[in-house]
Amino acid sequence: MGWKHRHLLGIQPLSREDIWYLLHKANFFRDSLEEKPKKEGQLNGFFMINLFFEPSTRTRISFEMAAKLLGMEVINFTTEMSSILKGENLRDTVRTLSRLKADVLVIRHSSSGVPQYLSQFLPFHIINAGDGMREHPTQALLDLLTIWRHFGRLSNLKVAIIGDILHSRVARSLTIGLQKMGSEVFFSGAPTLVPPEAEKMGGQIIYPLEKAIQGVDVIYLLRIQQERQKAGFFSSIKEYNHFFSLRKDLWEKAKGQAIIMHPGPVNRGVEVDSELVEGTGSLIEEQVTCGLAVRMAVLDTLIQEGKAGD
């Protein structure tokens, strides 16, 4: 069975085999990143456009580096440049871009479903780099790669995802991915940010937080944004930190074989105690490197093999 997707719009459309296909390739790239020189030339002459309607330096740079390692040329449309395009509607903007005859468009947008919408009429491969509150497939893939490389398997693991589940595309993509691979997901955090509907995706809500992280293999913390407090989802950073963050004492009680993960950037002292970020149980930095490898695998696969299908 080969690769049969033209785009990477989400984890949802991928089969378990698709995910393994990307992870095996990414695993190879991850190892090769330790070698010198790292650069491989197999995508020489292909062009990638980074189109970010939301600021995210980390993800944009990761895509850019992945493309360049494969020999691609990269054009960046950052937020500031995208704002030049204000006044045009999204479709016209992207039509203009499409005349640039690039091969891959990496898009991030604050509205859920934009990558799907564009994929209906744009002539190149589309990679969803995060759409609204829906999906962030390369994040989920890099998380899976990190977990796989650590535990040697992706099935029969218990993963607690803690924090702003409601607004998190990371939580959605990761939950879908973990379930396809045969692992269990638990959710916890402030109940205003953990909607009961999350259980419909599979996964189980457990309160209080202490109980949700007991005996799990992975504690996955989500970034909590200040604007959620302003919008009234919780009362204060102080209270959030006291009840809904991974504090050192909770970690000591729960840890066992667990590892700590976070999609970054971390709010130290808000969702996690600062010293745990670089602690022995943390794979947060490894996630960044795995992200590069996963994006290389995705670019390589779409360009080399993503000719037909959806």
Place this chain on the structure above:
Amino acid sequence: MTDSILIKKGTLVLPGRKELVDADLLIREGKIVRIGRGIEDPQAYSLNASGLLVGPGLINLHVHFREPGEEKKEDLFTGARAAARGGFTTVVCMPNTCPPLDNPLFARYIVSRSAEIGLVNILPAGAITVGLKGETMTNFGLLKEEGVVALSDDGKSVGKSRLLYLAFRYANYFDLPFILHEEDENLSPAGEMHEGVTSFEMGYRGIPPAGENSRIARDLVLALYTGARVHLTHLSTDLGVDLIRWFQARIPVSADVTPHHLLLTDQQVKQFGTLAKVNPPLREEKDIQALKLGIREGVINILASDHAPHSLEDKEVDFASAPFGISNLEITLPLLVKSLVEEGVIDWISLWEKLSLNPARFLKLTDRGSLEEGKVADITIVDPDTEWEVEVNQFESKGKNCPFQGWPLRGWPVYTILGGKVVMQEGSLIS
């Protein structure tokens, strides 16, 4: 005095078993250790309760003790004395102080001051919103850690529906219930009294039942969808009872009524003036009848005071300028006996249930609210028969703002026992 008390020959009120039982009750080291007939204990201080009702200590979900900020009206010490004199062993004080109780430090102060005074368990309710402003949630979890037992913006209702919706869901994590004052102030700008014939006649601005009931309906809908534990306090209208009845078939909502809403109507504003200015306002006879029916059916399962003391100089002004509130903590029980027991609405057992067992369950005070071996010895002893006139000037409360001066009443508390210690005997406090 020894640390044992033997209450002899009383009639025990057992709301949990819906029984009155003639028996003795032995207290040792703050706990009820034995209940039965013919108990002897020569070491124990013996208390003759013949002809008296002996029941679990009364619990009051709604008092205002005004500290900090308005100690001229009441403070924790005088409030506690009034509570003990009124037969109450536990009270929940509302957070609309100056500043409001929206900070864990204030809660800690009240809890420690309550222990120091030692006359009644004063449990703080925390504000739902910072400064009672209706804009942002307080730190529910941190408040609970310092002793807050419920959340309330009493005196107001939270205007922003989304804020309350999120607060309801957020509070579930901490298992904190809400005590809700229901009033849409948009419907009663500068309102002074119940909107009806009397307000028209007197020329006072109205507070329509629509304002209370639209908020009751909204908040019960929010509770239905969020699973919040919600208690509606000082219910005053007939429709309110019907709304709660409808929702009670679906969610465990509770409600209370004050004695003044059972005994006075809006017409009595003419007679009592500002002493009868209270919020929610005194309504109409049909409302009283509906409230009584709700009490009999159990739709209204709790009774409370809304003890709201004010200084007389605050009340001795024109009607519009006067603050809302009635001081009634020391006469709450006899007033309820008059309006409910003597009228045949409910019996003593049911009355006691609504004043002890049900509020204890609402607050999840599992070691209080019933007379059982092993429970905390918070006990109230009542003389059901002797009639006394209300003498407002003898109130321990600083608040003498009470329209019931001179009313002959029965059902006065004669002993209050807190944690196995007699703190009130025949109207006098023992310290």
